[in-house]
Amino acid sequence: MADTLTVDRAGLSAVQDLGRLGRSRYGLPVNGALDQYSARVANVLAGNDEGAPLLEITAFDFGCTPSADVLIAVTGAPADLTVDGVPRPRWEPVVVRAGETIRVTGIRLGVRVYLAVHGSVEAPFLLGSCAPDTILGFGRTLRDGDRLAVRAPLPPIGHPVFGIPLFRLHAAVPRFGDAWTIDATDGPDRAEFGDSADRLFRSEFTVTPQSDHIGLRMRGHVPRRTATGEVLSRGVPVGAVEVPAGDELLVLHRGRGVTAGYPVLAVVTSTGLSALGQARPGQSIRFRRRTVAEAVAAYRSQRACINALRTRVRTVFDALHIPVTVSH
Known part of the structure; x- marks a missing residue:
C-alpha cells in the first residue's frame, strides 16, 4: 500500500x-x-x-x-x-x-x-x-x-x-507586512497616459476583495489615459498593469488570459510577482520603477540565492x- x-x-x-x-x-x-x-x-x-x-x-x-x-x-x-x-x-x-x-x-x-x-x-x-x-x-x-x-x-x-x-x-525569507513595495518596469503604453503616468509610482493603492489568481484589482489615484484611439486586443504578459475605464488598476497574474484590450501602463517584474502573490485584500501596494536591466539583475540575484x-x-x-x- x-x-x-x-x-x-x-x-x-x-x-x-x-x-x-x-x-x-x-x-x-x-x-x-x-x-x-x-x-x-x-x-x-x-x-x-x-x-x-x-x-x-x-x-x-x-x-x-x-x-x-x-x-x-x-x-x-x-x-x-x-x-x-x-x-x-x-x-x-x-x-x-x-x-x-x-x-x-x-x-x-x-x-x-x-x-x-x-x-x-x-x-x-x-x-x-x-x-x-x-x-x-x-x-x-x-x-x-x-x-x-x-x-x-x-x-x-x-x-x-x-x-x-x-x-x-x-x-x-522575504519581508512580509501590511504594505508591499512591488517592482515594475514601464509598459508599452506608458506614453498614452501623459503626465498622469507617474501616479503609478507616486501613489498608494489598496488591494480589493475582487482579486484572485487571474488578476489583482486595486483602488487608488489611478493614472488616466489621454490617448483616444481604440486599443486592439493583443498578447499581454503575466504582470501587466492594465488601466480599465473606471477607478481601478488591474494587475494580471498567472491565471490571466493571454490576450487583452486594455492599455498596459507597466509590467511587474518576476521578483515582484512573487510578492504580489502574497498581497491580501485591504493591504497597501506601492509600485517602484525599475529598468529592465535592474529587473533582470534582481531575478538573477534571487536565482543565485x-x-x-x-x-x-x-x-x-x-x-x-x-x-x-x-x-x-
Whole structure:
C-alpha cells in the first residue's frame, strides 16, 4: 500500500507546481504557484526538484497526517507550523513521524503558504503541469479526507542534527507586512497616459476583495489615459498593469488570459510577482520603477540565492544519506 498524506482539514488548498510553461502560444494561461519564490524554496528545502508538485494553502488553516515518516518544508506567508501540537520552524526541513499531525494555522500578513514533502506527492498532469486551471476545469483542489500518495517514501531519520536549534539552512525569507513595495518596469503604453503616468509610482493603492489568481484589482489615484484611439486586443504578459475605464488598476497574474484590450501602463517584474502573490485584500501596494536591466539583475540575484541554498541542502542531505532530486 502506498504511503499517503491524509488531509484532516483542507481549508482552501490545492496541489500546485510552477505552472504550464510555454503554452501561452496555444492560448493557455501559465497558472502555477502565485508566490513562485516560496514554492521553489519549499521544494529545495525538501530535497525536491523546484518544479515538483507541492501544496498551496491559501488563507485558511490546514492539517494533514502522514502514514509514514516524511520530511517536509513549509514556506510562504507567516503562519504557525505545529507537529502534534509542538511548534516547528518554517523555512527549514522538518522531520514528521508516521501518524503525527501537521497543522498550518494563523496565516497572516501574506495569504499563501507552501508545504513540500520530500519525494513530492502524486498528482494528475496536463501538458506537463499539475497546476489547476479553472477554465479547463483541471486540477486537484483538496477536501477533508483526501489522501495524497507520497511519491518517494523517506527512510526513517533519527539524526540528532535535526534536533539542534543552531542547525539551520538559512533560506532567505522575504519581508512580509501590511504594505508591499512591488517592482515594475514601464509598459508599452506608458506614453498614452501623459503626465498622469507617474501616479503609478507616486501613489498608494489598496488591494480589493475582487482579486484572485487571474488578476489583482486595486483602488487608488489611478493614472488616466489621454490617448483616444481604440486599443486592439493583443498578447499581454503575466504582470501587466492594465488601466480599465473606471477607478481601478488591474494587475494580471498567472491565471490571466493571454490576450487583452486594455492599455498596459507597466509590467511587474518576476521578483515582484512573487510578492504580489502574497498581497491580501485591504493591504497597501506601492509600485517602484525599475529598468529592465535592474529587473533582470534582481531575478538573477534571487536565482543565485536559491542555487546557493540547494548546494547547502545537498551537502547536508548527502551527509545524512537523504536522496536529493537534481533540478534542471
